[in-house]
Amino acid sequence: GVDITQWMYVQMVKRDVGTNHVNTMQKVGISDGQMLQYMSRDVKTIVVTGIVMNDDLVPLRRSLAAATDADEPQQLIFGDEPDKYYLAIVDSQPTFTEGFRSGTISI
Template identity: 40%
Template sequence: MTFSISFNGIELSALADGFTSIERNFGATWTNNLGPEGTTRYGQEFINNFSGAKTIVVTLIKDGIPLNWSRIRQEIAKALDVSEPSPLIFGDEPGKIWYAVPDQIPTFSEDITGLRATGTLTFVVPSGVAVSSYTQKLNADNSGGANGSITVNSDNSVDVSINNQGTLPAYPTFKFTHTSDNAYIGLAGENGVVALGGKSGTVSHKLHHYRNNKS
């Protein structure tokens, strides 16, 4: 079965006869900022570092004669004509979406003697990371499982521990159901406190602790 690659909603695998290589590498390019030489006796001072955009290179093949290669040139050129990062999805990781744009010259070398054409597509992912194609939910039904836990305390406050199963920080969305017209919600985490409503109302859920774990 042909390895599946789609970009901008177009199946590239339906146009090519196969892919000979894919370069996804380990993460994106890291840049380290160091202090000037001579300010420390040994080496240089480390200031900070950051991860930049990610480059992905795909090499494909198409067998046949030049007359048969006209369509793949036109269709892939159409797929690459985007004005903003678009979904790039690989068949071995269907749950990951790379929002990418084409970069450099998309090459297509036609070997008339060997009746095989070889193309190279270079993509840049500005964010440097992939995002999940689905959303995980943590509620009372799956509390204590892989997504984390919800614990209701004796004072009716709630402790929520979320297990982030990705490799980067995630920002959850909370959904509350009020049990009165004037309920109060207070959320406290390691980065601050948020309060909504009047304290005189009935509390449906009051979150006083939130912990986001990275795996």
């Protein structure tokens, strides 16, 4: 329920095509290669990188931290597909590189 574009200009979204397939293979006898045992789908990683511009970056950084801090997955919606959503949760530590009155964030 939070639009993060109020704090940042989204510069780049890295989304993979399809899902991450994890193939489990098994060597059969002395033959060359392996046989597919089964395939499963793993989690998908989406990286959002944006630029922030403000005279005071501290409250902005804290607001972004509060907006992205969740204990369970939430709907993640992108403007190019407003009728679709991902159930997403932040994984690992978002980075915020601060400069003079501007910064770059990757979530």
